[in-house]
Each structure stands twice: as C-alpha cells, then as structure tokens.
Amino acid sequence: MNIKDQVVSIGLAKELKEAGVNSPSLFYWRVWSDESVDLAMKDDDDFDYSGAGREVKEKIPAYMPPELMEMLPHSTRLREGQQYILSVHKSHFSDGYVVRYQRYHNGEIEVLREFVDRKLSDALAQALMWCMEREGK
Numbered sequence: 001m002n003i004k005d006q007v008v009s010i011g012l013a014k015e016l017k018e019a020g021v022n023s024p025s026l027f028y029w030r031v032w033s034d035e036s037v038d039l040a041m042k043d044d045d046d047f048d049y050s051g052a053g054r055e056v057k058e059k060i061p062a063y064m065p066p067e068l069m070e071m072l073p074h075s076t077r078l079r080e081g082q083q084y085i086l087s088v089h090k091s092h093f094s095d096g097y098v099v100r101y102q103r104y105h106n107g108e109i110e111v112l113r114e115f116v117d118r119k120l121s122d123a124l125a126q127a128l129m130w131c132m133e134r135e136g137k
Helices: 010-018 065-071 120-134
Strands: 027-032 037-041 056-061 075-077 083-090 097-105 108-117
Touching: 010 056, 010 120, 065 120, 083 120, 097 120, 108 120
Parallel strands: none
Antiparallel strands: 027 037, 027 056, 075 083, 083 097, 097 108
C-alpha cells in the first residue's frame, strides 16, 4: 500500500495548517520552490537530490489516521442531554470510510454529522475541521 494513501491529502493538510492545527507528524508534505510536492518522513533532509537547485518552501504535516484520531474529541453535545459519540467504520456502500458523530436515541442511531471518503485520513481530517468550526477555533 502506498504511503500517500495513508496520510491526509495535500489539500486537506493545507486547510488543517491554515486552521491552526500544528501537531507534529511522522510525515510531512514538502512544497518545493518550483511548486512540486512530495512526501517525506520528519527526519528526512531537505536536500534536492534532483540537481535542479530547488529549495523546500514549506513543510505541511501529513497526518496519519492515529494522529488525527488523537486530535478529535471523543464526543460532542448539541444540547444538554444530547451527547454524540465519535464513530469510525468501513463503509458498507462504497470503498471508503465513514467518520461520524452519532447517538442512540429511542432505539435508533441519530447522526449529527457524517464524513465519507475513500481515505480514512481524509474523512478524519474533514471531521476535525468541522469540530474546530463548531468550537469557533
């Protein structure tokens, strides 16, 4: 499995960074001076082995699912007595993952918000962005 399929996509990684998420990560997206992008481990050097004279312009954390899970709240409340619990599972209907906040009410599952994506890291990142917006961060 390709590591790029395991980390948050570059677009969502940029959104998280712009929203103020600044946790360390094992992987980083490197944006080079020629606007090319690659993925590197945090201990990799920033030398341009291509010989093109590029320099790293920006490093953006490329969070993996366990890192994102640690940042997400385990639950959220809509109102007093309405606690919604974080749920993560493989989708029954598509080749992807479902991340949602749900509660059991009157014998049924009530979903507050749901995020579905082919990549678990992207679904988790979308949920984190939503949680941050709800909390006004």
